[in-house]
Amino acid sequence: MKHSRQRVAQREAIASYCRRLALSQTLVTACEQATASQEAFVHAVLAAELAHREAGRRARLLTRAGFPAHKTLAAFERPVVQLPRTLTWEDLEEGAFIRDHRNLVCYGAVGLGKSHLSIALGVAACARGEEVRFFTVTSLVVRLTEARRVGTLERLLRDLQRADLLILDEWGYLPIDREGAQLLFRVVADRYETGSLILTTNLEFSKWGGMFTDDQMTAAMIDRLAHHGHLLLFQGDSYRMQHALMKER
Secondary structure, three states, X not given: OHHHHHHHHHHHXXXXXXXXXXXXOHHHHHHOOOOHHHHHHHHHHHHHHHHHHHHHHHHHHHHHHOOOOOOOOOOOOHHHEEOOOOOOHHHHHHOHHHHOOOEEEEEEOOOOOHHHHHHHXXXXXXXXXXXXXXXXXXXXXXXXXXXXXXXXXXXXXXXXXXXXXXXXXXXXXXXXXXXXXXXXXXXXXXXXXXXXXXXXXXXXXXXXXXXXXXXXXXXXXXXXXXXXXXXXXXXXXXHHHHOOHHHHO
């Protein structure tokens, strides 16, 4: 009976592998006439193929995300960041905030790990099979402006909208002209309640108007980010300054 239950479970696994690999169920039918060792071989081959495809897919997701470096949550120094009461490390580690279409605004001085945390969360999302896109705000505005010029703006916006998580690094580091601000606003507005967004910034909300040169648009953007968002405060001494080689000379 135990042996029979094992065969049934193995055959159900084979049927599941066939569905996930877009294969017909012919193998499942054939296994009814196969020996135990033959069926185990089929099971092992399909499992290996599925694992191979999943590894390839995760690698493609990482490449398409456009991360400037590979960062992990394990290497992040958590004491520098203060989480709001409405957010836990478990939410971040398991990606619950992405599934719930919540936003994260990582605010603090330079060198405290805002980019590290945002990239690490993006890498973890890719490992779960989720679509991620990473840009500095300046590079995204350049991409958007060029796409509008050559007539591919809608295609680019659709690609951004499809992402489960969009990461915008260095928000407010450089001023943006009116056209760039309008395009960036559209990206944020399109994701409202449909996708998750992470921003890293050293600019407090009250100063965002100077970045976008339009107080009304700035207020509308902050409203969308804050409605389903969390503010993460980064405090302490700059990690880069603490570990700078120049200080050792």
